[in-house]
Amino acid sequence: MYEQAAKELTTVRDLLRFAVSRFNEAGLSYGHGTDNAHDEAAYLILSLLKLPIDTLEPYLDARLLPSEVTTVLDAIARRALERVPVAYLTHEAWQGEFSFYVDERVLVPRSFIYELLGEPLTPWIEHPELVHRALDLCTGSGCLAIQLAHHYPDAEVDAVDISLDALEVAAINVEHYGLDEQIQLIHTDMTEGLEETYDLIVSNPPYVDEESVDELPPEYLHEPEIALGSGRDGLDATRVILAEASRLLNPKGVLLVEVGHNRDVLEAAYPALPFTWLETSSGDGFVFLLTREELVEAGL
Known part of the structure; x- marks a missing residue:
């Protein structure tokens, strides 16, 4: 044919x-x-x-x-x-008005977090210049780190990933946008070895549960497995982030994490945490916000 x-x-x-x-x-x-x-x-x-x-x-x-x-x-x-x-x-993916180089070393960018940066966060971060240092955990292609740098031009941005392959792709995108001096790419496992503190932490970590990984369409199986599945209930990576966030956040610091369809499971696992679920183009059940104070008060 x-x-x-x-x-x-x-x-x-x-x-x-x-x-x-x-x-x-x-x-x-x-x-x-x-x-x-x-x-x-x-x-x-x-x-x-x-x-x-x-x-x-x-x-x-x-x-x-x-x-x-x-x-x-x-x-x-x-x-x-x-x-x-x-x-x-x-070899191209769009996230909002930004285009990124991608290949099979990274997840195709599709996080809702980019919709929430800047003005939507003003109830918690009144002025962009208040973000002096930001962190993107599980950066993949570097898309969120680059959009952090755009919305918070005075911030130093650390972008972390366990995959050296992913960081090679992120480096292509960081260089394309001329952000080599603002964004530092760091190879480590989640928060391991991080000693800086941050005013804003964002993460679109792996969050697909074990059962759903087995049912993914073939298209998604071309993506790196390490960027998709996160344990039996999909929350392994999110648990690490919640355990470490108060140590990494400055006073009045803010944490934004995307968890896919795991809202109910997450709230049941952390009943003491007052999650704020932010409105995105697909609803308000996908990205949560917590402040450092809320994490500390909950004993984390």
Whole structure:
């Protein structure tokens, strides 16, 4: 089929139709930037052809070079047959207005935490200049560390990951945004060896529980396993963060952690903690906030 397509298809419109058909036929799972076959196909094609990713219409009937058709068809095949996430095919992922280089060494960026930085945190951090030092735990591609640096330009940002592979990707993104002097990449296991204290700590740690890991669609299995699963109930990494946060936070310091669908399990495990659940584009059950004072009062 793909050999015939290479001979017959000549325009962006042709490739878009072909891709949507193949994606629907394959029953793909989405969630790495789009939620349907058409948007996924349009983004993949526009990105690979180096066209504006938000402008499809003017290019629909543009005739392509045979080499361009081959490039796009190869990517369509990998997406449909191998179930490779589109971000790994384009080596790009977007989080808000920021784009990041990604490959299979890191999780595809999709944290809700970026929506909460800056103005949404003003009830707890009145002015950006009050953040002198910030920490991004489990930084992966460095996406949250870079967005921390954007919202808090006076802050020194430490970005931590246990994966040297992930830190290599983070270094590419930090250099791309010219933030080498503001962001320090640190190779360690969670908080091990960290001696600084911080005004703001954020983390999008592994949080998928054991049962859910076994049920993940094939797309997610292309991502690093270490960045997904976190023990039987998905809270192993979060427990480490909660145990260490009061030591790492300055007075009036703030902790933001994403926990996926684990809100009920987390609240049952820590009944003394007054979690504040912040509103995101997908609801208010995914990211919690705690202050250092709240952690100390709860005995942590």
